[in-house]
Amino acid sequence: MPQEHRLILKHIDQPGYTPDIECYLRHGGYQVLRKVLSLQPKVLPDGRVLSPQEQLRDEVSRSGLRGRGGAGFSCGLKWSFVDRKSGKPIYLICNADESEPGTFKDRQILYKDPHQLLEGMIIACYANDVHLAYIYIRGEMAEGARILNRALAEARAHGFLGKNILGTGYDLEIYVHRGAGAYICGEETGLIESLEGKRPYPRIKPPYFPAAFGLYGCPTIVNNVETLAAIKHVIDMGGDQYAKLGTPNNTGTRIVCLSGQLRRPGYYEVELGKVTLGELIFHENFGQGLRPGRSLQAVIPGGTSAKVLRAGEKFRIKKMVPGGPLVEQEVDLLDLPYDFDSLIAAGSMSGSGGIIVLDDSADIVEALANIAEFYAHESCGQCTPCREGSLWMAKILYRLTHGQGRACDADELLRIANNIPGGRTICAFGEACAWPVQSFVAKFKEEFVARGRAAEARRASPAGGAGPSTQIKIAASPAL
Amino acid sequence: MIVRRDRLTIWERLYLTAIWGGLKVTFRHFWRTVVRRRPVTVQYPEEKPVVPPGYRGAPYLVRDQTGRIKCVSCQLCEFVCPPKAIRITPPGPEIDPTTGNVEKRPRQFEIDMLRCIFCGFCQEVCPEEAIFLMQDYSLTGLSRSEMIYDMDKLLRLGGVHLDPIRKWERKAREAQAQETVPPTLP
């Protein structure tokens, strides 16, 4: 029976649960922090001594926790890259710039249970010798910033933050920094640039890997809100226990955000790999299916940056056979387990956890035009392919959706989109703006071609005519 | 290679045969000119030969249908002209408000018609379709300096050339439509 496994969202939305610290403490809050701060160095059988920080980092590595922000990169591995020998201070930044369309999970934690995030963050800071941390929250969440600042003040008042936390001699200060309305501030180096007060132009890697040269040139860890909230649970249960949740290499739980043309959109916390996409969309514990009389057309499984999956598509992925090893099978879209690896094997990604469902009433060309306009608007403009390509694709899609398309526009879109991702841009925004176009046009080619052909036919007919168009010199045949 | 020299026949060796062949041509021309009254010559200057389209006559500058001088002083024709017959004085840094978004117009444009070899390279290279080799083939003057045509003369002789593309006007119109910055689609 597929159902939620509320770990992070355990208390959120329960009646009477408020964001203040008293409520959090009543529900056993900050006990994990106390435990963490009282850890002693451990002597191993071979004589090596593990400091409390090393033990904590070990737990996180053993838990197999993967980043919940979009990339799904192993958290323990990310922490291990930090340059601890440079002598420079190490910073930790909580990425609360939740801007991926279709994602609304971090705001639940920020607005309804900020202390869970803070506890996880303080533990993460302690584990990495961080004494100054920031929460970068998107500018649109003004109320969220207020809630966080209030929570920070409460934590300070109770001695969980500030100098000499709980008398252990560990200092940590956390500040909230508000963004100013740019999606690119969700990119870790773009976020760091914005935090430094500059325009959020992502940095080139190499050499500016945040683990070595991050905020102010110092080693920096950037983690998502949900990841940091999960840290608390990892340490609470122990890494090995946490790893038992979910499936191998896709451990733990994750909050998925179901949206689109469903009966019951919303956010649900599930164990990774234990529910399928079909269950998330149709099961009564989750999306409860489509509206009456509608059939599924497409699913975007990881926020609009992820490649779209068409209804009825089959994928060859390695699936766990009951009682046996991993076997490569052909799996239908709806039977895809919802976890990082399966979705990557299906040619998409789990991304930020936002699942957008499109039924057959959705106009695919309009949907892609909407997505492309977003990316054209949000491109920072630093590097050539994304800056020019994103607007070009948006303009072509605008033409297609306003009756001025051409039959060759579908191939044009693919050709342009193929020139943007794959290392040709500074940051992953190139992939983010190109993958939707690549996947929509490739999988729904007939829609785009038909739209273009219809427009051409209308123009060619005596009644149609060219119409007032400030846009283009409409060629009867493509330019080449 | 070995060239075969065929042995001439008796008729070919006879001198008179060749004379007869030549006389045939003469007689044919005689018949054509005198009897059929279609001489190959033309009574120039009362009769003028018909100049075919595409004829490479003297190069002149043109205006478009709104009266704008199409030349923007890019100096490509000056560079490509093989005998260096063209001499252009660029406009210089003073901003000329009458040029609008075209920004540039030559201050002086001279073609030395005595140097011009009517090759047509200037027309071929011109990116603005501003210079064309037209139908004039007879150019006369009483001094060398008279044969250096300046911009006024070139424009007068060049006349108007219909421009269907209207690139600069179109750019200006599009820029005006995008007045709000940053513009939203479209």
Next chain:
Amino acid sequence: MSSPTTAPAKPTQSAPTTPEFFQVKVDGRVVVVPRLSPDWRGQLVPTTMIQACFAAGVMVPHYCYHPKLPVAGNCRMCLVEFGTPVLGPDRKPLLNPDGTPKITRAPRPAIACATPVMPGMEIYTNTPTVRAMREGVLEFLLINHPLDCPICDQAGECKLQEYAVDHGLAASRFVETKVHKPKQVELGPRIMFDAERCILCSRCIRFTRDIVGDDALGILHRGSYSTIATWPGRAFDNNYTLNTVDLCPVGALTSKDFRFQMRVWFLKETKSICTSCGTGCNILIGSRENRIYRYTPRQNDAVNSCWMCDAGRLNYKWIGRPDRLKEVRGPGGQTRVWSAVLAELAHRLGQAPRGSVALIASARQTNEELFLLKKLATRLGAITDSIPREGQADPLLVSADKNPNSLGARLLGLCYTEMGINLPRIAHGIEQGAIRTLIVFGEDVTRHGLAPELLARLDTLVVSDILPNATTALAHYLLPGCAHAEKRGSFTNVKGRVQRFFKAVEPPGNARPEWEFLAELLSHLTGQPAAPSLEALFNQMAQEVPAFHGLTWTGLGDTGLEAKV
């Protein structure tokens, strides 16, 4: 033998895992590169792939990269593919059966300007993927680029044009409306900006912020609508703004002074030296048919890197002034012929008693001219001096010494270290009547203590100059000279670097290079033949003057040589 109180030497650190020099392959060509190379500031940082490619003679197209600017990596034009050797468990490269190292091709391309090389790396700059990437980047740059080539000043030296020909597609597939941005924006008092042409490489921003230290430029708006602008409240008017015109790969930033003056392919570019101050920035004089249109800097890492100041750059118009001195004048003011005047002058000077001659040579004359003037002064027993020119210096290039050859004047013995210290003596001498002959080269001495009434007392006033002034008006013998652009020669800059320059335009009228008629004058005086050419004259000077020992004219090359100061 070290004394027992010396501390024992520290044990050597373990050697770094990468050796100081190692081999990389660029398109199959092996090249040895150092592990570290100087960056834009001169600090040693890991060598990048683009530096390795240049060392191998392979040109990787680029826009935002510049060896003298911090790396930005945003144009994406220098994307190349590469492979790295596979290391075995013993950290040694694995080998193929044929002995060549096993290479794993990197799955993603990398920008050559920012990615460091490692030993055994193979860089591929001409694969079909790399070619397709370049075509892609160029296509993206051209879709919103205006069709301005006919009116754009950058035509002929535009990197967009060049790379489009070499690496781009032939036809456009863009049928949408281009993004329109402000054009003809006066970004500063000397810079005209066209936002549509801008490819947002950010070279201008980095230069102004990091090299000049004046954070004046930035980008407004975002995405395709990004536009370069001055930050609100800031002006783009520092003394180095015109270098951004050189840096700009396209015609977005153009010089207001040079705007629409001449197409660059007509300009003859002559190597020369700027004469506006003692730094002696290396320049190229762009001229056509004896008219100078612009100066642009030449790279000389020992003097001016790739830059020059705006004041020096715009200081060429005086060379074409219509009131230039063109004719030789003799006593009485009549126009004379060189040969006759030089002979007459030699005779007259030869008769002047020793101690009655003074010679004021300008520190704007070339080394060779000053050498000949010193010979003349020695021959005549003349008291000599120069005129100092002091002004404002700046931290980057501009020297406080506004004479281009002060050090030359000092080294060649025409003045003491304290220039101008002899002027009062000369004035006094004229007043007393002890000095009856004064030779002035290139200075208006009425502005430096020798009033016209004083000059009127002289028997012989010989003046050589280029523009008329109060001194030339009083001259008995007026010998018109040449600007530096009209002759060849060398200057010694404030740091002691001897740099040569060449002739770009013809002198007006009958003006002659000073070294030429001075050599002739001296040969009349001494009876010895003049040096047959400038090269011979320079080499002679190098032999006779201790500071220039070992220098030769050809040895000066494009970047000059240091004198023994």
